[in-house]
Amino acid sequence: MTRTPVNVTVTGAAGQIGYALLFRIASGQLLGQDTPVRLKLLEITPALKAAEGTAMELDDCAFPLLSGIDISDDPNVAFDGASVALLVGARPRTKGMERGDLLEANGGIFKPQGQAINNHAADDIRVLVVGNPANTNALIAQQHAPDVPADRFTAMTRLDQNRAYSQLAAKLGVTVSDIRKLVIWGNHSATQYPSLAHAEVNGKNAAEAVNDQAWLENDFIPTVAKRGAAIIEARGASSAASAANAAIDHVYDWVNGTAEGQWASAGVVSDGSYGVPEGIISSFPVTSTGGEYEIVQGLDIDEFSRGRIDASVAELVEERDAVKGLGLI
Ligand SMILES: NC(=O)c1ccc[n+]([C@@H]2O[C@H](COP(=O)([O-])OP(=O)(O)OC[C@H]3O[C@@H](n4cnc5c(N)ncnc54)[C@H](O)[C@@H]3O)[C@@H](O)[C@H]2O)c1
Numbered sequence: 486m487t488r489t490p491v492n493v494t495v496t497g498a499a500g501q502i503g504y505a506l507l508f509r510i511a512s513g514q515l516l517g518q519d520t521p522v523r524l525k526l527l528e529i530t531p532a533l534k535a536a537e538g539t540a541m542e543l544d545d546c547a548f549p550l551l552s553g554i555d556i557s558d559d560p561n562v563a564f565d566g567a568s569v570a571l572l573v574g575a576r577p578r579t580k581g582m583e584r585g586d587l588l589e590a591n592g593g594i595f596k597p598q599g600q601a602i603n604n605h606a607a608d609d610i611r612v613l614v615v616g617n618p619a620n621t622n623a624l625i626a627q628q629h630a631p632d633v634p635a636d637r638f639t640a641m642t643r644l645d646q647n648r649a650y651s652q653l654a655a656k657l658g659v660t661v662s663d664i665r666k667l668v669i670w671g672n673h674s675a676t677q678y679p680s681l682a683h684a685e686v687n688g689k690n691a692a693e694a695v696n697d698q699a700w701l702e703n704d705f706i707p708t709v710a711k712r713g714a715a716i717i718e719a720r721g722a723s724s725a726a727s728a729a730n731a732a733i734d735h736v737y738d739w740v741n742g743t744a745e746g747q748w749a750s751a752g753v754v755s756d757g758s759y760g761v762p763e764g765i766i767s768s769f770p771v772t773s774t775g776g777e778y779e780i781v782q783g784l785d786i787d788e789f790s791r792g793r794i795d796a797s798v799a800e801l802v803e804e805r806d807a808v809k810g811l812g813l814i
């Protein structure tokens with residue numbers, strides 16, 4: 486192994502997703518078994534000590550691919566030279582907080598992080614935003630990084646996609662590896678649209694294999710879209726290991742390419758495809774080759790899908806207009 490280590494920045498490193506994510510990155514699961522990594526952890530000042538504790542544990546794993554760990558509370562330091570940035574740290578909604586308050590609080594995090602990425606990251610920087618509201622936080626960061634190509638900013642809907650795979654496999658009594666092209670459209674929120682329209686199960690159309698519109702509308706879609714809330718209800722904390730796993734899947738596919746015949750789901754900057762307004766960060770079916778996610782083109786959108794996509798996109802437009810109104814973009 487002779488390659489120079491790749492700098493990977495993780496924000497919110499002392500949080501629960503951070504704890505589930507860092508060890509997998511350091512073991513080579515993010516970029517591959519021939520790529521050494523240097524971890525750069527960003528935390529708020531009061532959480533630096535906890536981040537140092539996690540770094541001690543990372544040291545104690547003696548991962549051959551981990552070439553070093555830096556810890557900082559300054560985004561300008563943490564994003565310096567970063568080729569991959571996982572923006573996990575965010576301000577959660579607390580009691581009595583309005584939607585506008587949440588967007589404003591997160592603007593205070595993602596605006597300076599976007600600026601720091603713009604000014605300090607490596608030329609090949611790729612950004613995945615996990616912290617909620619992920620699509621709009623990604624938009625805020627992207628808007629403050631004018632020197633970085635817009636398509637390097639993405640938001641995570643891969644967890645929703647993985648959830649959809651699992652639900653469909655259970656319904657049809659197949660394994661997830663029998664399924665392809667099952668994707669998420671729109672926002673990482675309860676309005677998201679997990680679509681069977683183009684999905685295949687053992688080569689056959691998934692919607693036809695299910696042949697149960699009532700299950701699709703009343704069971705499958707709400708179960709996937711509200712799974713995050715169900716996990717919070719059951720665990721008393723939001724999903725962490727599954728979120729970290731999805732972040733690994735998202736970046737691994739982005740860098741190494743999606744498998745032949747598979748589509749991923751990712752929030753990417755819209756180029757106007759499928760009537761999604763240009764510039765907003767919406768989930769689409771995507772494939773990756775040569776380190777670039779591209780929106781799958783030329784799909785027929787049936788009437789049911791059109792309504793669902795439009796509803797979720799309308800929410801994204803509302804969020805964009807709200808952050809614009811707050812002067813965050
Ligand atoms: N997109 C998805 O599918 C998905 C799934 C699960 C969770 N999430 C979101 O991911 C985020 C993190 O979840 P978690 O469970 O790890 O939360 P957590 O509260 O356990 O950890 C968040 C960490 O972020 C840190 N932080 C806050 N502001 C920061 C800043 N400005 N810079 C750096 N670090 C900062 C906090 O100190 C904390 O350690 C939440 O917003 C959650 O809603 C998204």
Ligand SMILES: O=C(O)C[C@H](O)C(=O)O
Nearest residue numbers: 617712713714716723724
């Ligand atoms: O943190 C949340 O609100 C839920 C999270 O986005 C999830 O999908 O698990």
